[in-house]
Amino acid sequence: HALVRDLREAAERGTMALHYQPLYAIDGHTLVGYEALMRWMHPTRGPVPPSEFIPLAEETGLIGTLGAWALRRACRDAARWPGALSVAVNLSPAQFETGDLPATVAAALAAAGLPAQRLELEITESLLMRHPDHALATLRQLAEMGVRIAMDDFGTGYSSLAYLWRFPFDKVKIDRAFTHGLGQDPKVNLIVGAIVTLAHALKIRVNAEGVETAEQMAALQHHGCDELQGFMLGRPVPDTSLAHAAQVTD
Numbered sequence: 429h430a431l432v433r434d435l436r437e438a439a440e441r442g443t444m445a446l447h448y449q450p451l452y453a454i455d456g457h458t459l460v461g462y463e464a465l466m467r468w469m470h471p472t473r474g475p476v477p478p479s480e481f482i483p484l485a486e487e488t489g490l491i492g493t494l495g496a497w498a499l500r501r502a503c504r505d506a507a508r509w510p511g512a513l514s515v516a517v518n519l520s521p522a523q524f525e526t527g528d529l530p531a532t533v534a535a536a537l538a539a540a541g542l543p544a545q546r547l548e549l550e551i552t553e554s555l556l557m558r559h560p561d562h563a564l565a566t567l568r569q570l571a572e573m574g575v576r577i578a579m580d581d582f583g584t585g586y587s588s589l590a591y592l593w594r595f596p597f598d599k600v601k602i603d604r605a606f607t608h609g610l611g612q613d614p615k616v617n618l619i620v621g622a623i624v625t626l627a628h629a630l631k632i633r634v635n636a637e638g639v640e641t642a643e644q645m646a647a648l649q650h651h652g653c654d655e656l657q658g659f660m661l662g663r664p665v666p667d668t669s670l671a672h673a674a675q676v677t678d
């Protein structure tokens with residue numbers, strides 16, 4: 429339909445945008461990187477949320493073009509940031525099914541001149557559920573290149589523990605449902621504490637998403653998380669507004 433046609437045009441012309449949400453060290457002050465989040469400003473409908481256009485892009489196969497564009501753009505933007513700030517890019521399971529993902533990633537890094545260690549790829553448990561063997565083989569190739577791998581929305585999917593066993597993730601991102609439950613229900617604090625203990629025993633770093641209050645931040649510091657992300661610390665912004673924030677910490 430019409431939205432698919434418009435999405436194809438946006439994907440081919442590269443008229444999407446990436447916004448960047450800051451990632452902070454556990455002190456809440458030290459900027460360590462940004463997560464890239466795709467934004468589509470439709471010419472007549474206005475902003476279309478990723479929850480609408482990402483599934484559409486996956487169904488129509490346009491995610492290959494869009495995902496490759498996001499990787500190129502994010503690497504190019506990050507190469508201009510001062511210091512060694514990292515950039516995290518979200519991947520859809522469909523990007524593992526079509527094309528050569530390691531080659532796409534390598535090309536994006538090379539074109540930008542960005543060291544692989546500064547790129548982090550965020551995947552979800554649904555990827556590992558759908559194609560465990562192929563996904564793990566591809567992730568190992570990416571890890572060998574030096575790219576970091578993070579498990580997004582951790583704790584909301586299935587069989588998280590088996591995946592932690594089978595693949596050396598660099599980071600898990602605790603889903604914001606847990607962050608929001610801190611201080612609401614003592615069970616949530618116990619679960620978050622247990623996730624941190626388990627992850628650290630496996631040499632995996634822990635990001636907590638969706639930090640909105642000082643109480644949540646204090647609880648996450650108490651539990652020994654490594655990294656914080658959320659509206660309290662910073663909302664996603666266009667790259668053009670980063671220059672100042674990035675220079676302050678450099």
Ligand code: G
Pocket residue numbers: 464465466467477478479482498518519520664
């Ligand atoms: O930024 P926002 O909360 O609207 O993002 C909603 C969802 O869209 C998140 O789950 C995020 O992972 C996903 N998303 C945002 N940008 C991208 C992208 O570039 N690629 C993929 N595959 N998903 C994205």
Ligand code: G
Pocket residue numbers: 449465518580581604637638639640657658659660664
């Ligand atoms: O699935 P993923 O973690 O990639 O989703 C990122 C999404 O989370 C983005 O759409 C972003 O706008 C949203 N987000 C980031 N910080 C917060 C927050 O503090 N609260 C809420 N409710 N959403 C957030």
Ligand code: MN
Pocket residue numbers: 463518550580
């Ligand atoms: Mn994410």
Ligand code: NA
Pocket residue numbers: 580581582601603604637
């Ligand atoms: Na998430």
